[in-house]
Amino acid sequence: MPEYSTKQRALLLDFLSTHADETFCVDSICSQLGSQGVSKSAVYRNLAALEAQGKVQRLTKGGSRRAYYRYKAASECTGHLHLSCEKCGKTYHMPLGATNRLIDNVKQNSDFEIDRTETVLYGVCSNCRK
Numbered sequence: 001m002p003e004y005s006t007k008q009r010a011l012l013l014d015f016l017s018t019h020a021d022e023t024f025c026v027d028s029i030c031s032q033l034g035s036q037g038v039s040k041s042a043v044y045r046n047l048a049a050l051e052a053q054g055k056v057q058r059l060t061k062g063g064s065r066r067a068y069y070r071y072k073a074a075s076e077c078t079g080h081l082h083l084s085c086e087k088c089g090k091t092y093h094m095p096l097g098a099t100n101r102l103i104d105n106v107k108q109n110s111d112f113e114i115d116r117t118e119t120v121l122y123g124v125c126s127n128c129r130k
């Protein structure tokens with residue numbers, strides 16, 4: 001891989017990991033990284049590669065085709081569910097106990113097993129309801 005594109009990927013991963021609790025659409029990533037010489041096509045290409053490596057998660061919000069991305073910490077974010085605030089874009093980590101209770105409830109009442117690594121619940125966080 002050419003050094004140039006490795007550097008763009010590192011910048012992108014760096015940006016996402018320092019804002020690990022937020023989600024970004026491609027446009028906002030481009031406006032943050034554009035000044036560092038990262039092109040839009042490089043952002044698309046690298047996001048796809050990072051998604052394939054399991055380093056970022058791709059999200060789509062209710063009905064819209066627009067994709068959002070967030071950094072996926074490799075180890076600590078596997079067991080619990082994530083809550084995404086539609087107002088501020090922050091991601092909250094549901095405690096494991098609460099995750100297990102919710103998953104058990106759905107399983108008992110609906111005979112459905114939630115995929116805890118892929119599921120994101122959307123709503124409004126307490127800060128944004130104040």
Ligand SMILES: [Zn+2]
Nearest residue numbers: 076077082093
């Ligand atoms: Zn988490």
Ligand SMILES: [Zn+2]
Nearest residue numbers: 085088125128
């Ligand atoms: Zn919020």
